[in-house]
Amino acid sequence: MKPHRQPSSAARRIALFGLLLYALALLPLGMAVHYATHAALQRQIQANLLQLSDTLRSDYRNDGVRGVIQVMTRLHGAGPVPQGAALFSPQGQRLGGNIETVMPAPGWQRILLADPREGPDPALALVSVLPDGNRLVVAADLESLEVIDRTLLGMFLVTGIALLLLGAVAAWLLARYLQNRLAPLEATATAVMRGDLTTRARIGPAGDEFDRAAASLNAMLDRISALVGQLREVSADLAHDLRTPLMRLRHSLDALRTIDDPVRRYALIDRTVEQTEEVLGLFDAILRVSEVDSGTLASHFTTVDVSDLLTDLAESVAAAAEDSGHAIQAQIAPGLRLHGDRQLLAQAVLNLIENALRHTPSGCHIHLDARRQDGDLRIAVCDDGPGIPDADRDRVRQRFVRLDRARSSPGHGLGLSLVDAIARAHGGRLSLTDARPGLCACLELPLQEPER
Template sequence: MRTPRLLVSGAFRFAIALALVFALGAVALLVIVEHSVSAYAVEAAGDGILAEHDVLVNEFDASGRAELVATVNRHARAVREDQFHYLLVDSAGARLAGSLPAAAARTGWHEFDVWDSDQGGSGRPAPVMAFGSRLSDGALLVVANDVSDLRDLRSGLRISTISFGILISLLALAGGLLVGTLFLRRLDQVNGAIARINDGRLNERLPRIGMGPEFDQLSTNLNRMLDRIEALMDGLRQVSTDIAHDLRTPLTRLRQRLERMQLGTDPAPIPEQVDGAIAQIDEILGIFGALLRIGAMEARGVQASLATADLSEMLERLGQIYAPVIEDAEHVLHEAIAPGIAVRGDVELLTQAVTNLIENALHHTPPGTRIDLALARDGDQVRLSVADDGPGIAAAERTRVLGRFYRIDTSRSTPGAGLGLALVDSIARLHGATLTLADNAPGLRVELRFPRLAA
């Protein structure tokens, strides 16, 4: 099971490629070294032959043929190791001196094998390199040298380079396989984790891959992505449950109303019953609308589309718009809005957030309550607050009211779907602002803290 997988794995291919590169390198090294070494050796051997040849030709020019024959015979005898070999033939081809075979009687450079039997050898052929030229009287002088050393050198080089190449390639292959196997094993763990996540275990996380900081970075980033996905999935699941739960009530009421109309059991006039039904549908649509807005907001994430939003101007405008509403609700509005404060944001969304806060303060406090609208710089932040001196919210409830559909008034007699603060929270997060609910002693104080716009 493991071996075939290893053989098709990327790690194995990597090892093969590595070995191939080393093998190619070894071949290239062999060719280069062999070429330069043999070129040098051949040149050295050739120079020796030419020098000896020149000496003998000079001898002939100075003293004549008889002396040359004597010198050749003396040089041939003086040779201890297999050094130079000679052949001197007259113009008719008759041997005058030297031991080389008659076939060697050629002018110019040539190579051939001699049977070294006269040296008491085993009859092994020895390669020689020879140079021949005609003398002025028509005789042919050939000087040859044994180049078996050169051949040995060449083959020795070839063998050692090839064996080293094979060894290095094998080591590279083994190393690649080892590293690859380790890597595969780590990846197996990661893949296993991913398979479990795919099967629905969303809280599972990837192990560290190891093998270097880049790989760990990868698994860390993937885990971060999984965290985000899990949070979104949780949110989605929560919302689906909430929707199912919260829409059931108004839908049930609507259904009951329509059934009463069908049966004619409701004493109210038909137009009034229809008005009621439409109002119930509008309530349901309102919940949907708010959910869609929250959803769209969260899908947008942090966006570059945010422009500069003048909070001072926006709050003053909202103060003007709400002044008569607050007055009619027998509440008292106080404003403390510092001028010229702007943040990065979307005026429309921020307007909706502050509107929701003002509406909350209006709906959940008794007449006579004071509502404070304030905007101020606070260090490197901007603080926007909507506070009241009404009944407030118990500390334990404060974080829960931020959740969708959460309503303190469990009897649900006040209007609204419990989405107001959840929407404000979404808008705040989109703007990098924090939403906090605090005790206004007495009352509730809702604060939005924005990062201050860089000047």
């Protein structure tokens, strides 16, 4: 049996990475503090030695060798670092002082001081040559500076360990926080994968990135749930709309087996072909809506003269409107152009006009209006018929949705869904409003700016 492997955690990796950066930042910080402190102390020692050297040379000029030796024997030095001095003859003989060492060369030197208890101690010395050839050596014992360095290093190590422990606790808390914030999103995604589309991620009051991600996830799930519901409804409506023509087609085919009269047989064959064309037309309409919805047609868009297109459409449907007892009027502004597909735009406007002709009684008036409005192209097809109730205006744009009073008229409920898809493909929208009386179907599309 394989051992259980703990799932990988991005939150833990982020926290550990942050802890590593924190630890790496502490090291140069501690080194910089240690170096700065050491350099500051060394500069202070050098300044003290310079001051001491100046004082002893002044005493040497005033009191001579004996006077300066008396002063040197009483030296210890202020501060944590002991100081001392010695006077040497030009031949290197020690004439006096409170430190034991070999005469060094002039200038700043590192020397060793004799310590009868602990052995030689390192020291920093400033060697000056006096006017008579004697050498004045002032020195500071560096053993105390080394003790201070070790103390600082120890303090840094203790502080660094404490800070690392604090950083580890902070990293653990950060990992726990990230895991707790991400857990609801993961649980929601897992529930969706199992088929539960009702689960939603919890949105906290902070409004931070996690809450915005949860809100986006919930909005996506709402959209998915709506699409799944539409798919179920479309499937049911498609089955309903296909059942009747397919049943008629089957009865016609069964009848062909028993009819011997050639005239009746050929008439039934013609009717069967018409029924087949009706089913194929339904599938063509479904494929057309899906093709427009896919968004792949935008690459073939060109500049379309909408004014010219709508003028031709109004003239082509005038005869059909007159035959059905309707009156159609067109008011189209000149010079309207946009970037799109001429055939799709013609299909959309033609569908709106045919809907108005099909669903309004004889004697109604239909108005086709196209104009520039607020920087967009507004194409409106309005009638003074019975209209559509407010509660149904969003629903009728869905596929296969037909209102009860439209069941008796031909069609499959795909006209407005195709118009809506064409509008979205062109970056616009379809709106249905009350014409008081009647319905006003309006396409709002972005216009193409005229060339200058």
